[in-house]
Amino acid sequence: MTKENLGLPVGTTLDRFIKRKQDDFPYATGELSQLLRDIALAGKIINREITRCGLINLAGAFGATNVQGEEQQKLDVVANIRFIRALRNGGEVCAIISEEDEGIIDLENPNGKYVVAMDPLDGSSNIDVNVSIGTIFSIYRRKSAPGGPITDEDVLQKGSEQVAAGYLLYGTSSILVYTTGYGVNGFTYEPSLGEFFLSHQSLKSPEDGKIYSVNEGSYNTFEPAVKEYIEYCKSREFSGRYIGSLVADFHRNLMKGGIYFYPASAKAPNGKLRLVYECNALAFIAEQAGGAATDGHQRILDITPTKLHQRTPLFIGSKKMVEQAGHFFKQATEHHQPAAAVTSL
Ligand SMILES: O=P(O)(O)OC[C@H]1O[C@](O)(COP(=O)(O)O)[C@@H](O)[C@@H]1O
Ligand SMILES: [Mg+2]
C-alpha cells in the first residue's frame, strides 16, 4: 500500500483520513494535520454562510474595493474574516497572504510554523446568481527564524515549496480537495452531519480531454498563439465550458479531462489570476493528479514570486492539452510567426 493510496473506504471521515496519513510519518508533530482541520472547519462555516446568503443579507456588494481595485462582495469579506479567525485560533500559522488584504497578515504567533496563502472566496461574480464558487489555499513552511519578523522568504516562496494545497468548491455538493504531495483526495461535505467524507480517492486527471475553458469574449485581445490554440480547439470540436469561477472550472476539467486557460491579453498583460494564492495551489493539485500547469512557457510551480499579488497567465488541466497549448507558444517564439496546429500529440 503506498502513501498515496491508503485503501480507505469511501465514507471515511476527513478527520480519520488525516490521522491515517499522519501515522505514516512517525516524526510528524501533527501541526499540519491540525491546520488542515482548521481549514476544513472554516470551509464548513463559509459553506453555511453561502447556502443562506440570500436570506441573511450577505448577498451583494460590500461597498469597498480590494487591493486589486476589484469591488468586494460581502461574502469576500466574510470568508476572509472567517478563515483568518480559524487560522488564528488554530495556532499553527504565523502569517497569511490573502487576496483581500494588501499586506502580510502577521498573526503574531511565534510558534506558528506555517504560512498560508488564500483566495477566501473565488468566483465572486457568481455569488449572487447561485453559481458554484470556491476557496483556494496553499500552505508553506515558515523559512525565517521563529519569533522574528515575517520575511519575504516566508511569503514569496515558489509553488514547488508548498507542503500542502487545496480548494473547497461550494457547488451542487460541496467538496474539499487537497494534496500534501502524495496524490490528491476529495471529501464531500454532508451538511446534516457536519462532516467531510472521503468520496474521491487518489484523484487522477484524464491525460487528455475535449473541454476548453477560456473567456472567449476577450479573444480579440489575445496574442496570436492563444488565438491559434483556440482555433485548434474549435477545429477539433472540443466543448467550450466556462463558469467564471476558477475553482469550479478547474474541478470540472480535473474530473472530465480538459484545459482551463486565462492568458495574457492587451488589457491584462500578465493575465488576471494571482500566482501566490490562486495558481500555485491548483498547479500543485494538477501535477499531483497527473496533469500540468504552465504560464504558456514555463511550469507555474517554478516561478519565483516577487510580489504578493503578482499575476500570471495560466494554462492548467490535462497534461496533453497543456502541452499542446505550449507548442503554439513555442512555435510562435521560434519562428516569430503564427504557429501551425501541432496535431501529433
Ligand atoms: O470574468 P473573467 O475575466 O472571465 O474572470 C473570471 C476569473 O476571475 C476569477 O473570478 C478571479 O477570482 P476572484 O473572484 O477570487 O477575484 C476566477 O475565479 C475566474 O476564473
Ligand atoms: Mg479567485
Ligand SMILES: [Mg+2]
Ligand atoms: Mg477571491
